[in-house]
Amino acid sequence: MLRTTRLDLDPAWAWQPYRPSAATPWDLRKAGHLLRRAGFGATRAELDEAVAAGPEATIERLLQGGPGGAEFDELAEQRASHTAQTNADEPMRAWWLYLMLHSPHPLREKMTLFWHNHFATSQAKVNNVDYMLQQNALFRRQALGDFRVLLQEVSKDPAMLVWLDTVESKKGRPNENYARELMELFSLGIGHYTEHDIREAARAFTGWELRRDRFHFNTREHDRSVKQVFGRSGPFTGEEVVRLCLEQQAAPLFLVRKLCRCFISETHEFSDELVQPLATELRQLGYDVGRIVARMLRSNLFFAPLAYRARIKSPTTYVLGILRGLEANVGTVGVAQLCENLGQKLFYPPSVKGWDGGAAWLNSTTLLLRQNAALALTSTEDVRFGRRCDPDVLAQKHQVPDDDQAQVAFFLNLFLQDDVPTETRQALLDYARTSRTLTYPVYWTEKDRAAHRLRTLCYLVLTQPEMQLE
Amino acid sequence: MFDRRSFLKSTLAGTGLVAAGLAAPRFLTRTAAAAPRLGARGAKDTLLVVVQLTGGNDGLGTVIPFKDPLYIRYRPTLKQPVDRILKLSDEIGLHPALTGLAALHDKQQLCVVQGVGYPNPSQSHFRSMDIWQAGSTADHLAEGWLGKAMNRLRSGPGGFHLAMANESAPLAFAGAPAKVPSLTSLADFQLRTLAGSGADRQAQRQIIENAAQPGAPSPLLDFVKQTAVNTYASARRLQEIAGNYEPKATYPASGLAERLKLAAQLIAAELDARIFYVSIDGFDTHANQAASHANLLSEVGDAVRAFYEDMAAQGHGERVLVMTFSEFGRRARENGSKGTDHGSAAPMFLVGSKVKAGLVGAHPSLEKLEDGNLAHHTDFRQVYAAILEHWLGVRPTDVLDGRFTPAEVLQA
Numbered sequence: 001m002l003r004t005t006r007l008d009l010d011p012a013w014a015w016q017p018y019r020p021s022a023a024t025p026w027d028l029r030k031a032g033h034l035l036r037r038a039g040f041g042a043t044r045a046e047l048d049e050a051v052a053a054g055p056e057a058t059i060e061r062l063l064q065g066g067p068g069g070a071e072f073d074e075l076a077e078q079r080a081s082h083t084a085q086t087n088a089d090e091p092m093r094a095w096w097l098y099l100m101l102h103s104p105h106p107l108r109e110k111m112t113l114f115w116h117n118h119f120a121t122s123q124a125k126v127n128n129v130d131y132m133l134q135q136n137a138l139f140r141r142q143a144l145g146d147f148r149v150l151l152q153e154v155s156k157d158p159a160m161l162v163w164l165d166t167v168e169s170k171k172g173r174p175n176e177n178y179a180r181e182l183m184e185l186f187s188l189g190i191g192h193y194t195e196h197d198i199r200e201a202a203r204a205f206t207g208w209e210l211r212r213d214r215f216h217f218n219t220r221e222h223d224r225s226v227k228q229v230f231g232r233s234g235p236f237t238g239e240e241v242v243r244l245c246l247e248q249q250a251a252p253l254f255l256v257r258k259l260c261r262c263f264i265s266e267t268h269e270f271s272d273e274l275v276q277p278l279a280t281e282l283r284q285l286g287y288d289v290g291r292i293v294a295r296m297l298r299s300n301l302f303f304a305p306l307a308y309r310a311r312i313k314s315p316t317t318y319v320l321g322i323l324r325g326l327e328a329n330v331g332t333v334g335v336a337q338l339c340e341n342l343g344q345k346l347f348y349p350p351s352v353k354g355w356d357g358g359a360a361w362l363n364s365t366t367l368l369l370r371q372n373a374a375l376a377l378t379s380t381e382d383v384r385f386g387r388r389c390d391p392d393v394l395a396q397k398h399q400v401p402d403d404d405q406a407q408v409a410f411f412l413n414l415f416l417q418d419d420v421p422t423e424t425r426q427a428l429l430d431y432a433r434t435s436r437t438l439t440y441p442v443y444w445t446e447k448d449r450a451a452h453r454l455r456t457l458c459y460l461v462l463t464q465p466e467m468q469l470e
Numbered sequence: 471m472f473d474r475r476s477f478l479k480s481t482l483a484g485t486g487l488v489a490a491g492l493a494a495p496r497f498l499t500r501t502a503a504a505a506p507r508l509g510a511r512g513a514k515d516t517l518l519v520v521v522q523l524t525g526g527n528d529g530l531g532t533v534i535p536f537k538d539p540l541y542i543r544y545r546p547t548l549k550q551p552v553d554r555i556l557k558l559s560d561e562i563g564l565h566p567a568l569t570g571l572a573a574l575h576d577k578q579q580l581c582v583v584q585g586v587g588y589p590n591p592s593q594s595h596f597r598s599m600d601i602w603q604a605g606s607t608a609d610h611l612a613e614g615w616l617g618k619a620m621n622r623l624r625s626g627p628g629g630f631h632l633a634m635a636n637e638s639a640p641l642a643f644a645g646a647p648a649k650v651p652s653l654t655s656l657a658d659f660q661l662r663t664l665a666g667s668g669a670d671r672q673a674q675r676q677i678i679e680n681a682a683q684p685g686a687p688s689p690l691l692d693f694v695k696q697t698a699v700n701t702y703a704s705a706r707r708l709q710e711i712a713g714n715y716e717p718k719a720t721y722p723a724s725g726l727a728e729r730l731k732l733a734a735q736l737i738a739a740e741l742d743a744r745i746f747y748v749s750i751d752g753f754d755t756h757a758n759q760a761a762s763h764a765n766l767l768s769e770v771g772d773a774v775r776a777f778y779e780d781m782a783a784q785g786h787g788e789r790v791l792v793m794t795f796s797e798f799g800r801r802a803r804e805n806g807s808k809g810t811d812h813g814s815a816a817p818m819f820l821v822g823s824k825v826k827a828g829l830v831g832a833h834p835s836l837e838k839l840e841d842g843n844l845a846h847h848t849d850f851r852q853v854y855a856a857i858l859e860h861w862l863g864v865r866p867t868d869v870l871d872g873r874f875t876p877a878e879v880l881q882a
Contacts, residue, residue: 165756165807173806177756180594180812190594195841267690310690343635350637351751353596359693360638363652364701365659367694371678372662379664420681427677434673440666452666456674459664463678465686465694 006269007306011277014301018055026055030303032417036470037263037311038062038297039106041321044398044414059297063144063290065105072104080137084130092129093336093346096136100320101332111143111293112136113316114262116346119154119186120354121163123347130213131159132347144290147255147282151187152242156208156215164352166208171223174202181352183245192250193230200227205238246287252279256292263296265310266358309419309469312361315342317470318370322377322462325415326389327397334384338373342366362468374462378455391458392451400454404432407454411461419466428460516861517786519733519746520616520642521726521774521794525754526595528763529799529816530844532568533582533833537561540836544803548760548810558582562833567764570771574778574821581825581879583853585834587815587846591798595754595812599797603642605854606871613645615854616745618869619862620646629745630736632729640747650747651704653732659705678702715739718783719776726750727773734780737790744862753796757807770794778821791861791880792821795850801842815846818853824861824881831877852877 020026031050035042039062042050050058076099083091100109116139123132135157142150154160155178161167169175179201183193207222208215227236229244236244245251253272256279260270282292296302313321319338323330339346343366349355362370376382380390387393391411400410408428412418435453444452461467531548535541536555555563556572562584564572574580588607592598601607605615620629620643631639633652643650653659661678665671682698715735721727726748733746750770755763774792781790799816815834834844855866856876867873 165809168757168805168807168809170806175756175805175807175809176811184594190597195593309688312690312694340635345635351595356638362694362697363633363639364697364704365633365652365654367697367701368659368661368705375662375664381664424677424681427680431673431677435670438667438670438673440670444666449666452664456664456670460674460677464681465691465698468694469690 004267004269006271007274008271009274009301011274014274014304015277015295015299017298018300018303020055024303027051028413029308029417029419030055031058033303033308034058034062034297036317036321037110037302039110040100040317041324043324043327047414047417055298055303059294062107062297063294065103065108068104072102076103080133084133087129089123089129089132089347090333090336092123092132093340094332096346097316097320097332097335097339100316101323101328101335107293108140108143111289112139114259115139115143115150117349117354117357118258119160120349120352121159122349126159126162128159128162131157131162135159136347142289144293145288147287147289148243148246150289151246152239154186155182155205155238155242158210158213158215161208161210161215166205167210169202169206169208170221171203171206174199174206174223176202178202178205179241182242185353187242187245187254188248188250189254192248192254197229201229201236201241203227204229204236204241208238252282252287255279255289256282259289259292259296263293264301264307266312267310268306309466311470312358313468313470314355314357314361315339315344315366315370316346318342318468319373319377322374322415323389326377326391326394326458328377328385328389330385330388334382337384338376342369342373367468370468371463374467375459378459378462380455390451390455392454395454402450404429407457408432408461411458415458415461416464416466420464424464428457431460432457515744515789516863517737517744517746517790518616518857518862519730519748519777519790519792521770521792522640522747522749523753523766523770523794523796524599524749524751525796526598526798526800526812527753527766527796527816528755528759528810529796529813530802530836531759531763531800531810532565532767533558533584533817534563534565535561535833535836536563538833538836540802544836546804547808548804558829562829565764565767567768568771570768570773570775571819571821572771573775575827578827579778579821579823579825581820581827582829583818583820583848583877583879584829584831585815585844585847586795586818586850586853587798587844588849588851591814591843591846593798593812593814595797600641602795602797602850603640605851605869608871611641614640614642615858615869616642616747617645617650619858619864620650620745622864622868623744623862628743629747630733630743632732632746632748634725634729634749634751637749640749642747643745650745651700653708653736655732656708656735659708661702661705717780719780721776721780722769722772724769724773726769727776730773730777731780734777734784737781737786738784755800755809756805756811757809759809774819774821782823787823790822791824791857792819793853793857794819799844802836802839802844803842813843814840815844818850820853820879826879826881830879848877849874853879856880 028051031047035046079095083095103109121135126132138153138157164178164181165175166178176198179198184190203223204227207218209218224235226233229236229241253275256275257270278292278295285291316339319335377385377389378391380387400406440449534550534555536552542549550566554566556568557563571580600611603614604611629650631650631652633654635654639652663671663674679702682695684692684695686692686695715738721731729748752766781787795818796816798812798814800810800813804810831848851870851874855874856879858864858866858869859876860880
């Protein structure tokens with residue numbers, strides 16, 4: 001049985017910065033771990049740079065983003081406005097995946113995805129690419145920013161106003177949808193509010209409308225009367241209700257726990273004692289999410305064995321990890337299709353609580369589909385990817401010698417940082433050896449066979465169970 | 471909420487099957503029929519198909535007390551014209567879109583259980599759905615009622631979740647002896663390789679399948695490996711079966727109908743599975759619900775009708791019981807957005823030749839509302855108890871969190 005284990009660690013130790021030592025050296029595995037969690041996996045060069053630079057410099061770079069950020073953002077924005085005009089949603093998914101794949105600031109994209117999952121707004125109902133992109137830009141702007149600002153802005157965000165029916169909420173006829181999810185899913189969690197709080201708070205959001213695609217406060221439709229929320233009463237506005245939520249003790253704990261699940265482990269339950277120091281800090285430092293994420297990435301807990309490969313990769317992380325490792329230069333429409341097929345259609349979270357994540361990503365169907373996706377990305381036979389994503393090309397680029405040992409080692413090291421049992425390594429070596437003697441179609445040249453062997457070895461490495469773990 | 475939820479999902483994902491050292495999932499091998507546990511009707515090889523209406527189906531707009539003046543008053547824009555309502559009695563009728571269910575009613579194959587709910591109802595989608603899927607109102611819900619029931623089925627311990635593309639396995643199956651597979655289609659379900667020859671293919675499959683050996687030190691890696699073992703074994707077997715299925719009824723072109731047809735294929739393949747689970751999403755109709763709700767209801771009614779008629783024509787009519795539920799009903803009064811907010815009590819449907827046909831229980835009073843919601847008079851666990859005891863042959867107290875008198879929903 002897969003169980004979650006309750007973590008009762010010394011909080012002081014857990015959140016202290018990790019310092020490499022003889023017992024816990026900074027190495028390729030830790031670099032791989034960091035680049036998976038704070039981004040979408042690494043290229044050979046990125047792994048080597050991180051190992052050489054050490055944890056502190058690597059984390060700093062992840063937090064700040066690499067060079068070329070401004071130019072990249074400008075280009076991304078141009079493409080976004082073009083996409084918004086077409087109002088087609090597959091290009092929108094492809095656009096975002098392009099950013100995730102190529103951004104010099106992958107942590108920012110990872111956090112943008114985190115907020116997309118947190119505020120889980122679906123184009124299925126919003127049905128407006130421009131609104132969805134505006135919301136996506138908000139998540140990116142505040143990715144590592146002030147959660148108070150984010151929560152206020154998201155409450156007035158056009159996509160959200162439509163998604164949770166705020167636009168339908170009028171004086172005397174309040175719609176409870178937004179007030180409920182604000183408390184249950186966005187800030188507090190179930191058990192930290194009452195049904196009464198929701199019904200009262202709902203009245204505070206009346207009169208919040210869209211006019212000419214922008215938030216508009218219609219005073220005539222706003223219920224100005226006294227509301228009772230969390231035991232306090234006053235003629236609260238929507239902004240005040242959002243502020244009241246964030247003043248609740250439960251709010252910083254709720255957010256820190258969710259960040260722990262994202263960055264540390266999804267198989268552990270984090271005790272209040274463990275989460276409290278960061279929750280206190282979050283609140284005292286004005287809900288600065290970037291600082292908390294930085295604390296987490298630098299911490300002993302982050303680099304502890306219990307956090308290592310302690311998450312199941314989401315389809316996006318899984319697919320992008322392969323593409324980044326292969327240094328692929330593919331069109332991302334096909335990537336969007338792969339991710340959707342594996343259960344993550346970006347901009348279409350399945351419900352208001354986002355994707356369940358964790359073990360829910362994998363079942364007998366999706367695991368099989370993941371293996372088949374790995375095949376599509378390595379075989380060069382899928383027209384969407386072809387030779388623009390090719391283990392043979394990669395091996396040549398990195399001058400991998402035509403030698404069984406070297407070839408197996410190259411892919412195991414790149415994708416899994418050698419995290420496989422000895423038997424697996426041996427089986428791969430055996431395959432590499434015997435594949436030189438297998439009978440192939442007569443029209444295959446020597447070069448075809450060599451390329452086939454490399455692609456197959458890469459595919460077989462990607463099918464290893466360890467590959468599913470982030 | 472999130473942590474608890476993920477905890478549930480994690481627990482759900484665990485499987486005792488591979489730990490028990492079985493090479494192939496147990497559901498894949500048809501065992502000799504064992505004696506039914508309670509000697510109850512059909513307890514030997516009866517099948518249960520659960521249809522989940524996700525989002526909170528508007529019960530008052532589904533089974534309608536059309537003579538009640540309060541209905542007209544509560545539903546100024548959403549009320550259905552009396553002449554279009556499909557009458558089940560002098561006072562109660564089905565939404566006009568439910569022609570599929572009305573046809574089953576005409577054949578005495580539809581049971582409408584009215585006023586179903588539970589005490590202190592939660593109006594959170596997730597909490598309430600967990601309660602329904604667990605068959606319990608306990609604070610921490612880690613196991614599902616069907617998963618628990620599977621542990622106690624003497625024959626046919628397995629089941630299938632016929633999933634939508636983005637849908638995760640339901641809590642209802644958590645705690646089953648073997649992880650219940652989620653399938654979206656049969657065609658998807660095979661392991662491909664890039665092979666230069668048959669021997670090459672064989673060698674590659676060997677490596678992939680050999681890596682799926684359970685017993686890893688980390689629970690998460692072990693979970694992946696167990697999932698992989700199940701995956702490869704199931705994939706092989708499923709390719710061999712069900713390809714030749716010919717439906718004997720016309721399924722409408724809808725997602726739910728597709729999923730039910732897949733269930734029919736698996737049933738026809740004589741797998742040792744007795745519980746099938748499908749869901750249809752979209753019932754969270756807070757605004758402008760008239761058209762969307764009608765579409766959803768007709769999708770449900772037409773798909774269930776086609777499925778049941780197919781099953782009957784294939785000779786499984788007496789073995790199959792279909793049950794629908796939703797996590798809650800909706801507020802009695804429509805809101806200002808021509809929609810309805812979260813409510814509580816609602817009807818359930820049971821379909822099959824062995825159901826007690828017609829209406830069971832009174833329609834909840836529109837006068838005596840609780841917090842603006844319809845009050846329940848039948849606990850959903852009473853319906854579960856009837857199904858467990860009289861259909862699956864499982865003692866209800868082994869599954870449910872208390873003693874519940876079985877509702878009178880199946881023929882004596």
